[in-house]
Amino acid sequence: MDLMTMIMKMGDGLGKTCAIFFLTLLFSLPLGMIIALLGKCKIKVISSVTRFCISVLRGTPLMLQLIAVTYGPYYLFEVSVSRNKLIPVVVAFSINYAAYFAEIYRSGIESIPQGQYEAAQVLGYSKAQTFMKIILPQVIRVILPSATNEIVTLVKDTSMAFTVSYQEMFTIGKEIANSQTSFVPFIVAGVFYYVFNAIVSFIMSKVEKAMSYYSI
Amino acid sequence: MNILKMSKVQKSFGRNHVLKDISLEVNKGEVVSIIGPSGSGKSTLLRCATLLETMDGGTLSYMGDNVCELKNGKMEYAKNLNKFRKCFGLVFQSFNLFPHWSVVKNVTDAPISVLKRDPEEVKAEAMELLRKMGLEDKAEAYPSQLSGGQKQRVSIVRALAMKPEILFFDEPTSALDPELTGEVLKVIKQLAEESMTMVIVTHEMSFARAVSDRVIFMDGGVIVEQGRPEDLFGDTKEDRTKQFLQHYQNL
Numbered sequence: 532m533d534l535m536t537m538i539m540k541m542g543d544g545l546g547k548t549c550a551i552f553f554l555t556l557l558f559s560l561p562l563g564m565i566i567a568l569l570g571k572c573k574i575k576v577i578s579s580v581t582r583f584c585i586s587v588l589r590g591t592p593l594m595l596q597l598i599a600v601t602y603g604p605y606y607l608f609e610v611s612v613s614r615n616k617l618i619p620v621v622v623a624f625s626i627n628y629a630a631y632f633a634e635i636y637r638s639g640i641e642s643i644p645q646g647q648y649e650a651a652q653v654l655g656y657s658k659a660q661t662f663m664k665i666i667l668p669q670v671i672r673v674i675l676p677s678a679t680n681e682i683v684t685l686v687k688d689t690s691m692a693f694t695v696s697y698q699e700m701f702t703i704g705k706e707i708a709n710s711q712t713s714f715v716p717f718i719v720a721g722v723f724y725y726v727f728n729a730i731v732s733f734i735m736s737k738v739e740k741a742m743s744y745y746s747i
Numbered sequence: 748m749n750i751l752k753m754s755k756v757q758k759s760f761g762r763n764h765v766l767k768d769i770s771l772e773v774n775k776g777e778v779v780s781i782i783g784p785s786g787s788g789k790s791t792l793l794r795c796a797t798l799l800e801t802m803d804g805g806t807l808s809y810m811g812d813n814v815c816e817l818k819n820g821k822m823e824y825a826k827n828l829n830k831f832r833k834c835f836g837l838v839f840q841s842f843n844l845f846p847h848w849s850v851v852k853n854v855t856d857a858p859i860s861v862l863k864r865d866p867e868e869v870k871a872e873a874m875e876l877l878r879k880m881g882l883e884d885k886a887e888a889y890p891s892q893l894s895g896g897q898k899q900r901v902s903i904v905r906a907l908a909m910k911p912e913i914l915f916f917d918e919p920t921s922a923l924d925p926e927l928t929g930e931v932l933k934v935i936k937q938l939a940e941e942s943m944t945m946v947i948v949t950h951e952m953s954f955a956r957a958v959s960d961r962v963i964f965m966d967g968g969v970i971v972e973q974g975r976p977e978d979l980f981g982d983t984k985e986d987r988t989k990q991f992l993q994h995y996q997n998l
Contacts, residue, residue, distance in 0.1 A: 649799055650843035654857040654909065655832045664860070668847050745889040747846050 544700035563632025588630035757804035836906030896927030
């Protein structure tokens, strides 16, 4: 198999890699905020259960969570494993990343001085208005560098989908490497990820610049 | 007419009894200064009045309406506290401007999105207030681009834009260096001349003396002495007050 064919074949899987990436961001970013807020809930049961879930999601390998979400239903309820593995893969990734994003949001929320809440309260803003108009925009700005870090990791983590044989770019590359006894597909994969992340970093640095129109 | 009436206010943080039986009435147009050593409960009193702290006992009312009442030994606050929040404004020691908003947005957002007033009208009024405070060229600046004195003047404008009946100041110049203190005090004096009702917690004795109709000296969670400034500063009755004021005369 020549290099061009390898690249073409692996390029076919890039769509699925992108699907994991974008769908995971789409679900985990808002879900992470919900988890962060539940973790700060004044009702003790809710906040402790939330914190326990975060610790499990962060304390066990993503690979294990992928396997659990994909094959768990079969072992538990004898539901057949669906042909389209995108759904369980995105579910596992979204939950896992939501836990990490929740911790990033938490650090951001805790960095906002109490005086901001007090000023908003005295001016009569509702709790929802205070959060959406005053706290959240400042939180987003604070957490951008750590969120970028996490997003870059997500690009590389999409390769984990090979554990459940989801036909994304890396899984295809690994199959080619096995059948051709060649190391080249791994080099191609490395270049793909590097370029992908270069684009992500470029976009995030633009966003960071756009958000830094004020300083604290 | 009483704008603010507090009576027999009690407040503890754990075992620390911060306010013991404080009563305070402020009439329309009156300027009241509260002085006293750190930890005397001055700021806590303002925080209770502005609903940032809940009181453990006593009563609080604005324009004759009760904010809270004691029921079976527990303080119960009115459901709609925003009705009362419309009555007062608070200027913080540390400004607490919203750093992600321009000066004009800081001033106009609450009247527009809380009071639901007409944006054009609010903006015109805000520009007028900023002009009065010498800040019109800062309207589009962000708080981080302002000096401390300018920040504090903006936060006074932000409070005024809500058209409060009474304005509270919690040590408005304590975070400022002496050169910037003057410009903030000048603004407060100007408001006093316009008969704005104000309660000012301050360590600026000569300012308190010049601007106030009444001065209150607090220590250990109680009002030790109060009266017209010329009486409290000139003909001090209580030993504790004398002792406190001495520190300022030695300078």
